[in-house]
Amino acid sequence: MNYYPQMDSRSSGAAGAEYGFSSRMRGVQSSLIRDLLKFAQRPGIISLAGGLPSPVTFDVEGLRSAAEEVLAREPARALQYGLTDGQPALKHQLARLTTSRGAAPAEEDIVVTTGSQQGIDLMARLFIDPGDVVVVERPAYLAALQTFALAQASVRCIGSDANGARVEEIDAVLDAAAAAGETVKLIYVVANFANPSGATLTRERRLRLLRTAVARKVFVLEDDPYGELRSFGTSVVPVIALCPEVPGSAHWCGYLSTLSKIVAPGLRLGWVVLPPAVREQAVICKQGMDLHSSTLTQEVAAKYLASGRLEARLPSIQAAYRERNEALAAALTRHLGQRIVFNRPEGGMFLWARLNEGFDASDVLRHAMEEGMIFVPGSAFYSDAPDRSTLRLSFATAAPAELDVAVQRLSRALDRSAHRTIDSNPEADGKALKRRRS
Ligand SMILES: Cc1ncc(COP(=O)(O)O)c(C=O)c1O
Structure with a gap:
């Protein structure tokens, strides 16, 4: 039985305007x-x-044995509702993984998200009222732009070059926003091999970003899905790892990453490291979004990461x-x-x-x-x-x-x-x- 004969989004009848969709859907x-x-x-x-990650990178065997072990040994935990901030075993592994990249979060600093995309959405929901300004690099990650549009943010761009986002342009954007009576709430950057530009932000620019964040009291979200996928050259530590060099900056900086590009996007697992006051709000917000990310994939990922196969x-x-x-x-x-x-x-x-x-x-x-x-x-x-x-x-x-x-x-x-x-x-x-x- 087809409930909706000849009705698609373009047809007449109860379509489009008659539903009264929210203003946030307009123009997205x-x-x-x-x-x-x-x-x-x-x-x-x-x-x-x-x-899309190459399927040749998927560790099917490792994930299969992790899934079998989880279902054989801990079915009641893996198939049950879980904690909003994430399964403790996975948070433990994610803290370890983040530490291997040069940052050193405690397990309680982490909120597990349903892909890093949910992390971007969470931050937009926490910080953005309609008309608030988000600063992004030009060009910027498309799905982040989509998320900020849904949040009805006013997106302002800074340029980028071979050394990543031109963070020295942020002050001018902040000044212009202040002069126009607008509030700048968030700076969003992809510091490693940016999507789409491929550029990597230098250490000097990362430090400058933190100095700007503290001086101007604007939250910086670093989105880092690709940092582990270095082909050439030497790695630069995440922005959050430089916080000890810029007093006060830890309160103005979050770090977002994902298992999508290094394990498998089908797990839909990401994580965000946040200062306490922001983290508390993020957990409340996530409760209303999806209660928690899948306990089953979290437990499987925790088991998989503990096996050492990823390294x-x-x-x-x-x-x-x-x-x-x-x-x-x-x-x-x-x-x-x-x-x-x-x-x-x-x-x-x-x-x-x-x-x-x-x-x-x-x-x-x-x-x-x-x-x-x-x-x-x-x-x-x-x-x-x-x-x-x-x-x-x-x-x-x-x-x-x-x-x-x-x-x-x-x-x-x-x-x-x-x-x-x-x-x-x-x-x-x-x-x-x-x-x-x-
Ligand atoms: C910069 C950036 N952020 C976030 C994501 C979303 O990844 P996830 O699968 O973790 O939601 C992607 C995916 O391509 C990305 O390129």
Whole structure:
């Protein structure tokens, strides 16, 4: 029985406006990446679109034995309701994992979240009233922009370059907001191999970020899903690990991470390290969101992390992404030459690129889909005037040989995109956009 014959969101009847959806839903778009994921399921498509971890990194055997052990030995705990802030065994392991990255949280500083995405949502709910300002880097993680839009935040951007977010621009944003009578509540940064830019924030900029946070009393949330996935160079400790060097900053800094990219996104487990007053509010907020994250996956993850298998596998996971990182860069040079400029990320999953010759990446995407490959046009990652010549290419999901084929397809798509509508200079692009609108 179909309860809703011929009724979809576009049909007449009790659709759209008649429901009186909340104002926060107004103007919030479906994520282009989530929409592209559906297309990526089609046979023969090579996706450089999503940040989906390569299945070769999944430790199926290790997770299976952890799950079996949990269900055999502790079924009553793993299948029962749990604590909102997380299962103690998992918090213990997550504190250990975070400590291995250079920060040293106590177990009670941690709140387990349903993916790090819920951590971003929690922070938005805790801090943002409609119209409050959130500072992000340009370009920024799309799903964070979506979350801030749902919170009805006013998003302000600072620039970014090869050394990550230009944190020295934050003061000007704060001053402008104060002059306009606005309150800046949150600074959101992805400091390691940012999504989408691939850039890594230097230690000096991390320290400056903390100094700004304390001086201006604005909370900094570092989102760190990719820090363990370093392919080249030396690691920089998380922003929160530098708090001892900036007196008072520990109260203005939170650290968010996830098991999605190093274990498996299907677990839907992330965690956030927060100062006590913020943590208390976060727990109350999470109670109302989902009571707690899945006890079953938390117990399985705790057992898995305790087994030591992750540490043993990390070098091979890093090697797999290093190989793909290099393969994509080599394919771009080989097949696209002067038609593209791109960064060389030191790790993570994404390569950020700009098309020369005035190509519009959204236009190229249409042809690329016909050729059998997809990527994400960079414009999806801007909350202000986008640079439409940019694109994000993920090297995480496809194997090295597939990456090469995908870039050949991209090259053919460029051949077919005769339509060169934009000036690839971002400033000029902004002007071109204004011209087109007027
Ligand atoms: C910067 C960033 N933050 C958060 C997430 C969400 O990850 P999770 O699966 O933990 O919700 C992603 C996923 O791609 C990401 O790139």
